[in-house]
Amino acid sequence: MCKKITPLFLFLVLGMLINTGCIREEEVETEEPVINPFMQYYNWRQAAPPVGKRQSDRRKLAWWNPYVDVNTKDIWPQMETSIQARNLTTTVLVLDALFEEGYGIINEDFWGGITFLLPDISTYQALSEFFEIWIKGTTGRIHIDIGSISEDLNANGLIDTEDRPVSGFTVGNGLLEQEEDVGLDGCPDEFEDGMGGSLLWDTNGDGIIDDDERKRADDDGDGLVDEDPVAVADSIYAGLYHYDRIYDGLRVPSEWLADSNDPNGDNFLNTQASNPAYSGNRNDNINGTEGNSKIQEGSYPDTEDLDGLGGIYPEVLNNYFTYSFQLDPNQPDFDPTLMIEATEYSDGTPTGWRLFRIPLTNFMLEGEKTASWDNVKHFRLWIDGLDGPQSDDGLNARIQIAGIEFGSNE
16 A cells, blocks of 8 residues: 555645636646645634634734745755755744733643635545644644634624725725724724723714724623723713723733733734844744735735625634644653654754644544535634743744645555
């Protein structure tokens, strides 16, 4: 029996090209390298809470690509590389857990995750038998969710978006106006409450807090603006207060915040790209949705609407396959049978990169529990199980990923 690897990303790329008419199906064979979209940080979005996890236990997770790609032989020393093969370097996806930032002591229930939208071509997964992932990092527990996953990040029942409704309509124009680049929380820094929501404010400048603006300030999604004193909230709702007099809501104390000038921590900054001479190895704010219009992938309104179907209500269906595994070999729940390879340099020194292979039969159903492998839409990676202190570089964990594939045996 021989192992046949069928990379999901190859299907993704070829499928998109075939569907758009850029190539014909009989022309799919090529010697050109295929870019793995899973490894491009801008293809991922912050994840909605998994089934069984609380929004209040979400902590900051930064995901990014190193400004300079990793030397391929630092991952797979025995691989043959060349300029002609265009494989001298490899794009790596870095996940940095900053769970203590602004919160103090952490516990293993805290989590952070990201979601990837799969195109229709992902139905080829029905032909696969196992899932593989190359990982560098030995801290935390990795969770893999594949199927239909809620888009609603804060469980408020609305599609949070920077695209403000056009006059007379319930949706925006799909274009990012300069004043709209305030982030998914819907408000600039001075109105952020430090809990991921906004204090009541007049977003359209008409002097009245209307229903849409009231919903934006409902941090816990219970339909009430109970973050403000009842009398103040009622008065605001009745239009008795002008928008510049409504800062009576509760705000997280500034001493709890990592940055009191950015209470919700959503400001964009690509530290490495803005300063190539930067000698550090962090890029904590590259996923910020406020002020990210300066980059190409941020030149459209940030939105929870991952599939672009529009409307004002998000898809909230949770119906997916899930599997989790421990990265720390010293933990009792570490499963050595999943780790099928650990690469080494020629002198026997470990590279730190390990290959984990999970049979698809090991995945369990979650949510509605009717998911099928021939109809999956989202891919979510999230981590938890972090209860130790920050490392010397200020991180609670760093997990690097060099490859995600689905495969089969023949």
